[in-house]
Ligand SMILES: Cc1cc2nc3c(=O)[nH]c(=O)nc-3n(C[C@H](O)[C@H](O)[C@H](O)COP(=O)(O)OP(=O)(O)OC[C@H]3O[C@@H](n4cnc5c(N)ncnc54)[C@H](O)[C@@H]3O)c2cc1C
């Protein structure tokens with residue numbers, strides 16, 4: 005049996021995993037990264053629009069700082085996030101982007117003097133300061149007060165991923181691709197590594213480590229229409245869930261993006277609207293200002309997606325072979341802007357739809373409809389990134405729920421989170437690996453490998469049963485139809501019922517080719533039951549949550565219910581033969597929040613069932629602020645008095661900004 | 668006609684199947700018939716074949732949007748990203764698909780471009796070389812916006828390998844660093860963060876497996892899905908590095 009030992013095992017080689025691996029390797033820990041695909045092909049490469057960091061260099065971002073970014077993130081999350089974590093994040097993001105700049109990410113820079121921009125569908129001239137020339141610039145994105153999203157044209161994820169992967173190579177991190185983690189090795193609530201299948205040879209191997217970190221990205225492929233890459237199947241979260249010990253957090257919190265192109269579901273970045281593009285209906289009418297007079301096309305993602313579906317339901321969609329859709333118009337930005345800053349978007353539209361979005365008028369309009377995009381839920385961890393239940397297991401990036409996005413994540417906050425959490429969690433993870441020894445017996449490792457080996461043999465030995473592909477397709481259809489943008493008790497219940505039945509059937513599916521290597525059907529056969537378990541966590545968590553918060557929208561419970569639902573859903577799967585997860589809840593403590601729950605700023609007021617503590621805490625916060633301001637304290641001191649938080653290394657230090665220094 | 672309107676035709680696929688790890692497997696073309704659907708790409712078509720006709724067919728896709736560089740294949744003789752290739756572009760409905768040469772074959776249409784690109788990246792030391800210590804709490808170093816844009820242009824390579832497959836030298840000389848490798852050198856040469864000198868780059872690629880191996884056949888640039896100016900950059904690097912001889 006092949007067993008590999010290392011100090012730090014990182015599962016997943018996207019932005020989060022690679023950045024965490026750099027953190028451990030730099031501390032002298034022998035680090036191995038495992039990935040399904042060559043790491044530079046990880047899904048992070050597909051991020052287009054940009055990374056949020058409150059640098060405040062460009063004219064439209066002046067006055068930005070950690071406090072503004074924090075406020076946007078908390079509001080964006082519909083108060084579902086962990087505010088400690090959001091604070092840790094906003095203070096580290098400027099450092100993260102500056103580090104990436106040193107690693108060679110060619111961020112688009114500020115150019116002094118006048119340039120044209122389209123704001124609220126009107127051409128405007130903006131004049132950039134001389135002092136800002138050459139610093140990192142930023143664009144507008146939904147749900148943010150300032151232009152905070154830094155970018156490299158519309159290939160931001162690609163350049164970031166190459167920058168971090170190059171750095172990992174420079175640090176001589178041992179990166180191994182075409183390796184799939186099937187399960188975690190654990191004993192007495194401590195994680196010791198993973199059982200891994202080589203996707204070329206089909207061989208099973210054990211990886212034993214002092215600490216294990218999962219950074220396997222999201223679970224978008226539980227859905228039929230998704231912007232996610234085909235490898236985003238949530239198998240990392242499933243491995244954690246199948247320990248029966250680790251818990252997943254808020255799995256029902258799933259984001260739908262407003263503008264994937266129809267029919268392929270390929271994303272057109274939020275940068276399209278950030279840069280001034282607008283949504284239009286069947287009559288060519290710009291409808292978003294009617295629904296959201298203030299934020300218009302740039303309201304939070306969950307809000308825009310719902311408004312679009314509502315508008316389609318009102319009969320204003322554009323009929324097509326692929327169902328009704330709406331139009332995204334970026335032609336108003338002009339050819340020059342599109343060919344420079346939105347080139348991938350143009351390429352996608354030309355290649356897949358034969359439309360040049362720079363063509364003037366309706367000829368350049370792009371067909372769009374909301375689809376699954378981002379997984380706020382994931383492996384539940386403490387702010388250090390360690391599982392609350394299974395020690396030695398860490399997680400960061402989209403795979404985790406540490407939880408900075410709550411029930412809706414802001415555009416540009418995710419790639420930012422990946423590197424920031426890679427820095428922070430990577431550091432806590434390194435400490436854990438330094439403080440712990442490998443204690444597991446060889447026998448326990450062998451048993452874990454044998455268990456997977458027997459499972460694969462059992463699958464190959466089945467002679468009668470149904471195909472696996474239709475089961476997977478059915479799951480994806482159910483998730484789209486019943487666990488989507490609009491949810492209600494009946495549809496969620498029917499989803500839960502049928503998914504349970506599919507889970508039972510999936511465990512009996514047959515595989516036609518009996519070889520162990522290069523057998524794609526075998527891979528489906530062992531992955532689909534795991535995906536179904538996750539799908540059940542999403543659907544069941546959604547059924548039980550009888551309120552609407554952020555992206556979780558219940559037509560039968562329209563209000564955000566702070567009195568009863570200011571809590572995180574935790575799911576665990578202790579009994580492997582069960583068809584439903586065990587569900588428990590974790591309260592959010594209003595009295596510790598820096599910003600207690602309030603009106604989010606979208607739709608009508610009065611859509612919240614208030615928690616009396618919100619007002620109480622608000623009064624407390626106001627009093628502290630007033631007193632400290634009178635005493636002449638600065639914003640850092642006031643923040644510390646309201647909600648102190650910790651960060652490793654020099655990440656807690658202040659960030660310098662143009663014109664204001666460290667103020 | 669919009670590209671999404673073609674439909675209903677019967678397509679004939681002919682796909683080279685071979686499993687080098689199976690002693691009994693021999694390379695052979697296998698034919699599949701599929702009904703065309705609107706807007707069909709080879710990503711959709713190959714998955715349909717796998718779901719309904721041949722569960723054993725291996726191929727690689729990740730982003731299915733022309734962004735990640737996973738799906739290079741030789742399609743009717745031309746190296747292309749399969750996910751970006753529409754069946755509607757083939758008037759007679761006959762589509763032959765082969766794996767890309769120049770890379771290690773894993774199985775059927777799946778080749779190990781990752782391994783090749785990793786070796787290339789290590790060879791050209793594809794990372795920033797600098798002894799400067801930066802304090803990340805301070806303002807970042809300003810970079811000329813044009814230089815940042817130009818570095819970005821060269822950073823757009825997605826390591827798909829289409830240029831390598833179309834390169835006469837790369838097919839003849841397995842150690843040739845390839846158009847992608849030479850482009851990578853040009854990228855770091857352009858980047859002000861990287862302090863390497865021309866002499867340093869000469870050390871890395873100043874030989875016939877490097878910059879002097881290129882025969883200027885131009886096929887690389889024709890096939891690059893990101894339209895990188897490979898020819899111009901290779902010529903430029905050659906002029907610079909000749910001076911180092
Ligand atoms: C089309 C698109 C555009 C986006 N644009 C933006 C944007 O502009 N701004 C923004 O902030 N966010 C954006 N996002 C979101 C953001 O890109 C992702 O959330 C983020 O990149 C996730 O990074 P990650 O490192 O957590 O995971 P990923 O990059 O998904 O990496 C996961 C890694 O885990 C590996 N892996 C998975 N399962 C296993 C397993 N079982 N065994 C071994 N390895 C495994 C994979 O091979 C991969 O290396 C976008 C997302 C999409 C879909």
Ligand code: SF4
Pocket residue numbers: 823824825826827828829830831846847850887890891892893894895897
């Ligand atoms: S240079 Fe172009 S063709 Fe070559 S690997 Fe890069 S993107 Fe592909």
Ligand code: FES
Pocket residue numbers: 727728729730731732733734735736737738739748749750751
């Ligand atoms: S699958 Fe990513 S480029 Fe084709």
